[in-house]
Amino acid sequence: MLNAFVAKAAATPSLLLPQLPDLIWGTLAFVIVLVVVVWKVVPRLNAALDARADAIEGGLKRAEEAQAGAQEALERYNSQLAEARAAAAGIRDQAREDAKRIRAELVEQAQAEAARVLTSAQAQIEAERQGALVSLRAEVGAIAIDLASGVIGESLNDKRSNDIVDRFLADLEASEAAAAKAKA
Amino acid sequence: MLIRLLVVVVLVLFLWLGSRRMTLVPSRGQAAFEFVTGFVRNNIVIGTLGQKDGKRFMPILMTIFFVTLGMNLTGVIPGLQIAGTSVIGLPLIMAVIAYALFIYAGVRKFGGRYFKNALILPGLNPIMAAFLAILELLSTFILRPITLCLRLLMNMVAGHMLLVLCFAATDFFFFTVLAGGNPLGLLGVGTFAFGIAFTLLELFVAALQAYVITILAAIYIQMALAEEH
Numbered sequence: 001m002l003n004a005f006v007a008k009a010a011a012t013p014s015l016l017l018p019q020l021p022d023l024i025w026g027t028l029a030f031v032i033v034l035v036v037v038v039w040k041v042v043p044r045l046n047a048a049l050d051a052r053a054d055a056i057e058g059g060l061k062r063a064e065e066a067q068a069g070a071q072e073a074l075e076r077y078n079s080q081l082a083e084a085r086a087a088a089a090g091i092r093d094q095a096r097e098d099a100k101r102i103r104a105e106l107v108e109q110a111q112a113e114a115a116r117v118l119t120s121a122q123a124q125i126e127a128e129r130q131g132a133l134v135s136l137r138a139e140v141g142a143i144a145i146d147l148a149s150g151v152i153g154e155s156l157n158d159k160r161s162n163d164i165v166d167r168f169l170a171d172l173e174a175s176e177a178a179a180a181k182a183k184a
Numbered sequence: 185m186l187i188r189l190l191v192v193v194v195l196v197l198f199l200w201l202g203s204r205r206m207t208l209v210p211s212r213g214q215a216a217f218e219f220v221t222g223f224v225r226n227n228i229v230i231g232t233l234g235q236k237d238g239k240r241f242m243p244i245l246m247t248i249f250f251v252t253l254g255m256n257l258t259g260v261i262p263g264l265q266i267a268g269t270s271v272i273g274l275p276l277i278m279a280v281i282a283y284a285l286f287i288y289a290g291v292r293k294f295g296g297r298y299f300k301n302a303l304i305l306p307g308l309n310p311i312m313a314a315f316l317a318i319l320e321l322l323s324t325f326i327l328r329p330i331t332l333c334l335r336l337l338m339n340m341v342a343g344h345m346l347l348v349l350c351f352a353a354t355d356f357f358f359f360t361v362l363a364g365g366n367p368l369g370l371l372g373v374g375t376f377a378f379g380i381a382f383t384l385l386e387l388f389v390a391a392l393q394a395y396v397i398t399i400l401a402a403i404y405i406q407m408a409l410a411e412e413h
């Protein structure tokens with residue numbers, strides 16, 4: 001019976017003891033697949049994945065560069081804008097200064113002109129007053145002589161009449177001066 | 185053996201055609217292909233090993249994943265119905281490859297010092313160190329490949345057994361018991377439903393075990409590459 005058991009165990013292949021063809025074919029199968037994997041699959045897979053990673057990284061990098069460029073342009077525009085604003089403010093200030101200066105000049109000119117006109121007018125008035133005074137003196141003298149001649153009924157000769165007129169006028173002037181002095 | 189050759193042909197076709205036209209903007213098929221390969225590449229390999237070492241070990245880890253996945257899936261494909269990995273040959277090959285890989289990675293980086301680093305913990309008294317060295321030797325250099333192999337094998341064997349059990353029972357209930365006039369044969373409906381459920385479970389387990397063996401191999405490599413404890 002023991003012999004029969006042993007014989008049966010030997011006939012059915014053991015679960016744990018490998019058989020030579022099994023090992024040979026299994027190894028062959030493994031090697032064939034390994035060759036394909038080494039030769040084709042891994043290089044292709046790595047190439048494809050690397051290319052994709054490159055593409056994604058390149059895309060990201062390009063986007064970053066574009067963003068940096070846009071940022072730079074924005075900063076440039078902003079600085080230009082600020083410069084333009086500063087220039088405009090400068091121009092405005094300048095214009096205000098100019099206007100003030102021009103106005104001051106005009107006022108000064110006008111004042112000078114007014115002063116000149118006033119001076120010349122005063123001079124003219126003075127001249128006319130002098131002229132009037134001289135002619136008045138002559139006419140007043142003549143009228144006074146005529147009047148006096150009428151009153152006393154005879155004509156005064158020239159020499160005397162002139163003396164009288166002169167004396168009268170001198171008295172008149174002296175009394176005026178005294179009155180002015182008293183007023184002062 | 186025919187199943188394996190078929191799997192190899194299908195895998196080669198899938199990988200070849202899938203990677204034939206890789207464009208910058210993926211088509212639908214390429215997106216699906218990239219989802220699977222990208223999952224292995226990024227989540228398992230690069231996620232564990234980092235960019236540099238990940239690229240070094242990428243092809244072989246990817247192969248481990250796809251061969252295991254393909255062989256596992258044959259367990260639920262109608263007409264094949266047996267996983268290529270439910271015979272010890274393939275799991276053993278995978279385990280040996282993973283074993284060789286992490287020892288190679290460690291020796292390549294540290295030379296002979298790798299074994300010393302792996303076994304001896306610094307800063308312990310000699311007795312403890314010797315004790316732990318024996319434990320490390322067991323766990324790292326003896327148990328790792330065995331567990332890798334047996335985990336995959338037993339998952340697939342158990343799944344296969346469950347499916348066989350369910351479908352054989354269904355067959356028995358319907359064509360022997362029910363055909364013999366016994367209404368107890370209607371139990372076959374239940375066993376068939378279980379068969380369907382376990383088929384779905386097997387699909388999941390197939391993918392899970394492929395993931396597990398690949399990420400464990402990656403982790404073993406990472407531990408071998410790590411600086412001293």
